[in-house]
Amino acid sequence: MKQTYKQCLTDSMSRLVLENNYFVIGQGVVDGGHGMSSTIPVELHDRCLELPVFEESQTGIALGMALVGENIISIYPRFDFFISGLSQLINHSDKVSVMSGGLFSPNIIFRVGVGAKVPLDAGPQHTNNYTSELRSMLTNVCVHEIPVGANPNSTYREIEKSGGLHLVVEHMQCYGDMVEDS
Template identity: 25%
Template sequence: MKEYTFREVIAQAMSEEMRKDESIYLMGEEVAEYNGAYKASKGMLDEFGPKRVIDTPIAELGFTGIAVGSAMNGNRPIVEYMTFNFSLVGIDQIINNAAKIRQMSGGQWNCPIVFRGPTASAGQLGATHSQALESWYANIPGLKVIVPSNPYDAKGLLKSAIQDNDPVIFMESEQMYGDKMEIPEEEYYLPIGKADIKKEGKDVTLVSFGKIMKLAMQAAEDLEKEGISVEVIDLRT
């Protein structure tokens, strides 16, 4: 076991999968030369080169559409949005193409894409950079939504998302990129669609996801001091 930050395990998960499969590539604004806006793709350009770690123009509708067409033709793109607020520029491609092509084609095409990037509020950012849109995407037929609450879960769930044959929305809290956690050296995957019991209890159940899990765990600790046994469930996906 070795300690890594949230941003480091995001890069690890993508790199591990890209080493196995040449059809996997990363594209987005500043993912290559700048190592990612939040440094979540640090070192990947050096390892994989500019054909597999691609800096895009500031044109989310365009590069999201390119990713959908690419996935339909046998590739497995990972699309990074600098913030998920900017995914709204390309939301027609996400909702009406990526999420629907398998059903609309009668199963002739699938669309293995991971749309990932930071979500919700962070320090000193404007309102247009601070929205939590996971509930929007979770209500769209054809999409799977993942919001991890810690680095261990983030790595295992991202690796599973990259291998999934359907489009996955993978949202990372901007306030958690520096969070550290011990991560196994051996490879591991976590299942999509299964919640995790972070703490067992018998009196009351708290259910949450993402960075709010920190508050849920703290609330559980506070209630334990009052003699109340709290179960805490992390939805994760």
């Protein structure tokens, strides 16, 4: 059976929140306003924290919540703006397990979106993909780029099994694409 890429993401978010006790934070997770918002069904909103646009603080909040035992999904609708949160990602989240001698091993999924270039180009500050650069900088955060045409459920099921720190790169132009059931 085929589903849209977006429906697969919605199913994954529901499963992570309802079955694995994840908490979702970010801009538009309750109030909407971007494509990723539509992957958070209203029945999950009691496990969501709506935040303003402040990516560095959001990344720090995600780590802080995870350090006290919450499983976190932190949503950044545009990869370009996630750059503001990289200090918290690279210098803190990526190294917290090592710095704590293994006492802390947080579960965080950082979801970032690469803006669409078709049918309309979202522009130069919304469509960049920094996956390879972050792979070279991160040692303890697993970086996953969901390939065009792939079912996102596979990536999220892998994350469910392993736990830990994950950066998941989604392609917004794929949200309407049909993908094979995983």
